[in-house]
Amino acid sequence: MAMIVAATTSQTLAQSQTYYRTTPTYTYSTATSTSTAPATIPLTRIESARQSADQFRMIARSAVPVVAQIASENAEFADQWADVASTNDGLAQRVRDANEKLASTQYDFNDVNAKLTHYGLTPTIGLLLQHKREQLDARQVQDSRTIFTSDELKRSRQQQLELEMVRYDGSDPVGQTAKLIAEAGYAANNAAPVNVVSQLQRLLDQRHQWLTSLNLSYQDSQNRLGELDSATTSSAKLTNDYRELIARHVIWIRSGEPISFRDAGKLSPGLSALFNSRRSEDIGFTLQRKWRADPVSGLGLFATVLSIMFFRLIGRSWLVGIGSRNHMKDSSAGSRKAAAGVLTTMMGFAIPGILYAVARWLGMGIVSESTLHASSGLYAAALVSLVVEVPRQLLRNNGYMQRHVAVELPKRQRAFQYLTLIGFGLVLASYIITISGLMDRGVWHDSLSRFGFVIVMLLVTWTAHLALRPTGGLVEPLIAKFGGSVIHRIRLVIYLVGIGFPLGMIVLSSLGYGSTANEFIERAIVTLVGGLVAATLWSGMKIGSARAWQMLTGSTPPPQQSDQYGVIEAPSDVGVLGEHSLELKHHLAFLCQCALVVGAIVCVGQLWIDVFPDVRMGNPVVWSVQDSVTRASFDASGQAVTETVLETTPITAFHLLMAAATLFVAFQLAKLLPAMFDALVLQRVSFDEGMEHLSLVLGRCLLFGIGCFIACKWIGVRWEAIQWLAVGLTIGLGFGLQDMVRNLFGGIIVLFEKPARLGDLISVGKITGRVASQKLRTTVLSDDDGREVIIPNKNFVSEEVVHWMGAGRLNVIPIEVAVTRDERPADLCRMLYELVIEQPDVLLTPAPQATLVCVGKRSQRIEVRAWIEDGQDATRFRDSLHQIVIKFLTEKNWLAGTQPTQPSIREVGGLEAGTRERSGRNSGSVFRSPGSGNRNRSA
Secondary structure (H helix, E strand, O other): OEEEEEEEOOOOHHHOOOHHHOOOEEEEEEOOOOOOOOOOOOOOHHHHHHHHHHHHHHHHHHOOHHHHHHHHHHHHHHHHHHHHHHHHHHHHHHHHHHHHHHHHHHHHHHHHHHHHHHHOOOHHHHHHHHHHHHHHHHHHHHHOOOOOHHHHHHHHHHHHHHHHOOOOOOOOHHHHHHHHHHHOOOOOOOOOOHHHHHHHHHHHHHHHHHHHHHHHHHHHHHHHHHHHHHHHHHHHHHHHHHHHHHHHHOOOOOOOOOOOHHHHHHHHHHHHHHOOHHHHHHHHHHHHHHHHHOHHHHHHHHHHHHHHHHHHHHHHHHHHHHHOOOOOOOOEHHHHHHHHHHHHHHHHHHHHHHHHHHHHHHOOOOOOHHHHHHHHHHHHHHHHHHHHHHHHHHOOOOOHHHHHOOOOOOOHHHHHHHHHHHHHHHHHHHHHHHHHHHHHHOOOHHHHHHHHHHHHHHHHHHHHHHHHOOOOOOOHHHHHHHOHHHHHHOHHHHHHHHHHHHHHHHHHHHOOOHHHHHHHHHHHHHHHHHHHHHHHHHHHHHHHHHHHHHHHHOOOOOOEEEEOOEEEEOOOOOOOOOHHHHHHHHHHHHHHHHHHHHHHHHHHHHHHOOOOHHHHHHOOEEEEEEEEEEEEEEOOOOOEEEEEEEEEEEEEHHHHHHHHHHHHHHHHHHHHHHHHHHHHOOOOOOOOHHHHHHHHHHHHHHHHHHHHHHHHHHHOOOHHHHHHHHHHHHHHHHHHOHHHHHHHHHHHHHHHHOOOOOOOEEEEOOEEEEEEEEOOOEEEEEOOOOOEEEEEOOHHHHOOEEEOOOOOOEEEEEEEEEEEOOOOHHHHHHHHHHHHHOOOOOOOOOOOEEEEEEEOOOEEEEEEEEEEEOOOOHHHHHHHHHHHHHHHHHHOOOEOOOOOOOOOOOEEOOOHHHHHHHHOOOOOOEEOOOOOOOOOOOO
């Protein structure tokens, strides 16, 4: 039986900086041998670990079962350490290669960018850019051969967790040996042999060293995986930026030679190369590797395709059901139209979405040259299918155009069938043309690919002719209905542009500018599809906005009527009561439409600006801003290192324009805030005038402050640059505007503590009067002589305030009458105010009020309120005043047939309970005396 004599290490693991290079080595001797093997044999660290594992297995073959089990497990740990050490060596090499590749790509990127800045886009630099693009494609194929770091990191952490779960880890050799001896069945009176105990203790001690070394090795592996992931992520981002730089500048570089007769001789070998089975075998082999390396992404792609097809079938069923009156029969016409628009858009994006998902899966992860070509072809097919599917779904039977647009298209059914047939051919042709242009590094781009491109463009020209011809074209009824007279008159120009675009692309391709033609077509497709989708969803957006406005304001939807397809929305009789809310809604709708138009212009500009490089000269750089950015990286030892670098951000004329637009929008919203506050808040919550004024001031400051902050971000103004200026202005304003600040804080205290309400009789210092209005900075008191005294709010804090509770008690007399709709509410309120104020015992301060309460189909209700001193019979006075008002309206023939029940009389200490109860809930017309000091609400 072999016995372990000693276990030595080249240096202590705890003091080793490169722990994965230190391997425990062993010498052993047999019981029957008279000599001992050499103490240490110079071996490499991995070979030494393998030899140690063999030694442990040799012990396991001749030892008792309990010792054999521990020795076998130690052998597995030694082999595991050797595997991890080998993996770490490979990871170190991969990290070095990734860093070198990142540095090389960064150098190329900076070099090309510097040449473009210094020399501009010359033909020589254009050829260099095309060569660099081919290098990037080849580098992507090479990079895909690496294993995914996320899976390796997950596997490393799982193995490290399994090590922590080892029961006998050797941390306490003596105690764990005793437990093993007990589990082996050695009784207390039949003690285990001394050699067995000694072997177990030595094996457990050695296990502890191996487990410690393994944990350190796994930590090193995880650190290197983090470095590798960081390097590959940075390289991928830099490569994408590099591709965008190249794509932006090679648009107008000739990608091939002009067309000639010798190109026709390449058609036969080009077709033979297209159907070469070698490429199919390469794709099949790459797909097998992709599936083995990352089966989750393959299953995700399969699930995505099935989900899209399932939702497409459901959407088609609902779209046809809505058009044939099988679904949403009880809904309004607007709701059906909005739902049909959304379903049409979803169905139009279904097939292109499937092709895009497949193309993205083929072009990511493990790739080959063939899969990259197939991915590019599927991207082109997805783009072409998008421009075919969206109009095809619009023309479907019982679809959006037939059932939800009030235009009859005589050739709609034929156009749908034509798009179905021609669309399949265009999608297949776009895939083949793209593949043929990339085969054998673009050898067939000037022959097979170009001839196919010309044929497809001729087919597109014929399709544009059928759709846009001035007389008898498919879209002529749509232009006549929605385009207006101007667009309808210039439909010949639209026709010439429609057929001239594909013919122009043929000319560009024939002259050798194939890449330029592809860029034009790609942007034209995106623009056309975006316009079609926007036109389809526009009605739904308006309907959704109207419903959202009704929910926010709590307004009642208009009455509904029925048509041949179900329920339609009838126009509502807005009347005087809704004019204020309607005006606010129109202002907000105008701002939203302006924002949508600006957003559309920006999107179209960003899409087409790279096609016309000289356009960027119209957006000059005004100044540049430098920002300090902290970046984290890893050094050679795996330690995190942070560095601060300066990034320069150019501020162009476009940024200044966006800053001005932001300030304009903020100003408009702050201007509309009172109306929005009235429509959205005061309809639900009753505020007094002072709190309403405070809320409006704070809301305006907040809105304008947010607008200024966003505008400063646009123009590059940072807080670090203006903080000292802000401090200086704050100190200066603090000294110069001390009284204003005191008044503001005094107003806040007055509004929250409410020492006096509207209508209360108070004395502030030597001034006595009734509270007419409370604002953030001042309070207005009305005295007995009809004068209004403006008192700063700081006096409420610094001087004595006397509240004459008994002397200032008032009674409010409310009256409601129903009148006809023959006169304007403002004129009625004015005349009733003049009538009531002439009556004896009616106080001039607070002044009487006449308020429009609601408007019906045949009548409108007006509330009249007057104030009298406490001590009079309020009920008798109310009846007398009511008879006077009824008599006046009867003489004018303005009194309605049905009169409302009179409200109850309540004693109030101010105006709030009498005035704000209704004026806070209604947006009607209110007439007050000029000297009342209260806010005037007008219809």
